[in-house]
Amino acid sequence: MTKSFTTPQGGNHDVLRDINFSVEAGEFTAVVGPTGCGKSTTLSLISGMERPDTGEVLVDGQLVDGLTKDVGFVFQADAVFPWKTVIANVAAGPRFRGTPRKEALAEAADWLGRVGLTGFERYHPHQLSGGMRKRVALAQTMINRPRVLLMDEPFSGLDVQTRQIMSDELLSLWDVTRPSVVFVTHDLEEAISLADKVVVLTAGPATVKESFDIDLPRPRNPREIRHTAEFVKLHERIWESLRDEVQLAYRRTVSVTPEAVTPEAATAKTRD
Numbered sequence: 001m002t003k004s005f006t007t008p009q010g011g012n013h014d015v016l017r018d019i020n021f022s023v024e025a026g027e028f029t030a031v032v033g034p035t036g037c038g039k040s041t042t043l044s045l046i047s048g049m050e051r052p053d054t055g056e057v058l059v060d061g062q063l064v065d066g067l068t069k070d071v072g073f074v075f076q077a078d079a080v081f082p083w084k085t086v087i088a089n090v091a092a093g094p095r096f097r098g099t100p101r102k103e104a105l106a107e108a109a110d111w112l113g114r115v116g117l118t119g120f121e122r123y124h125p126h127q128l129s130g131g132m133r134k135r136v137a138l139a140q141t142m143i144n145r146p147r148v149l150l151m152d153e154p155f156s157g158l159d160v161q162t163r164q165i166m167s168d169e170l171l172s173l174w175d176v177t178r179p180s181v182v183f184v185t186h187d188l189e190e191a192i193s194l195a196d197k198v199v200v201l202t203a204g205p206a207t208v209k210e211s212f213d214i215d216l217p218r219p220r221n222p223r224e225i226r227h228t229a230e231f232v233k234l235h236e237r238i239w240e241s242l243r244d245e246v247q248l249a250y251r252r253t254v255s256v257t258p259e260a261v262t263p264e265a266a267t268a269k270t271r272d
């Protein structure tokens with residue numbers, strides 16, 4: 001698929017160019033690429049929030065044409081309702097679909113147990129730590145049992161230890177309903193430790209540069225697997241592919257002068 005946006009100057013900014021990859025049912029795919037290359041845009045197209053200019057997104061062979069309940073989304077920012085209690089946040093999806101209140105709350109309590117938040121049902125999100133709010137967001141999404149789970153840097157903003165604990169918990173939750181996952185991250189170690197496949201995107205316009213199978217054993221402890229020789233070898237191979245794109249994207253940002261601030265101008269400048 002291809003996607004362009006109109007720039008504030010009225011020009012055309014090609015964000016995705018012939019991007020093409022598939023995720024098998026129940027597969028965990030991580031997408032890495034330099035900053036600003038089009039990763040979030042890719043997720044918006046898969047979710048149906050945005051439409052591609054050319055090409056199409058298929059989920060289970062069905063054309064994606066707008067948001068569906070089969071696709072769940074966890075963003076960088078916590079998408080929880082600040083005025084609702086933790087349990088009401090998690091019960092929101094089933095309630096919205098018409099599940100009776102008592103049943104929805106029982107189901108929500110169950111999911112809160114799975115993410116280690118039993119006892120915090122009556123708290124409000126601002127009374128929780130960042131890691132706990134992420135757990136609420138995960139339970140809020142997983143309770144809907146999406147067949148496809150899209151995650152956009154879900155653990156950014158958390159400290160390193162909490163991030164690793166959340167990775168661990170994510171894999172345990174994923175095991176419960178086994179959705180197909182597309183997980184966008186800047187962190188290559190995080191990508192390898194979680195995924196079955198890592199897709200490397202080029203500096204924008206994004207296209208798939210290479211795709212790597214991660215044949216590390218499961219069940220996996222994402223904290224411990226990082227110290228194995230197989231992990232280090234995979235990291236070296238994938239970083240080799242990603243490094244050039246990161247450097248290209250970086251050179252573009254530093255070569256943009258105040259009079260050449262449009263993305264097209266920046267691209268033209270670095271490609272001279």
Ligand SMILES: Nc1ncnc2c1ncn2[C@@H]1O[C@H](COP(=O)(O)OP(=O)(O)OP(=O)(O)O)[C@@H](O)[C@H]1O
Pocket residue numbers: 005006007013015033034035036037038039040041042204263
């Ligand atoms: N709605 C929009 N209108 C105009 N331009 C947009 C829009 N959405 C994204 N862009 C542009 O598309 C490019 C890719 O953005 P995107 O957020 O997809 O990148 P990303 O790889 O997720 O970035 P990061 O890693 O920094 O989060 C950026 O240059 C951005 O400015």
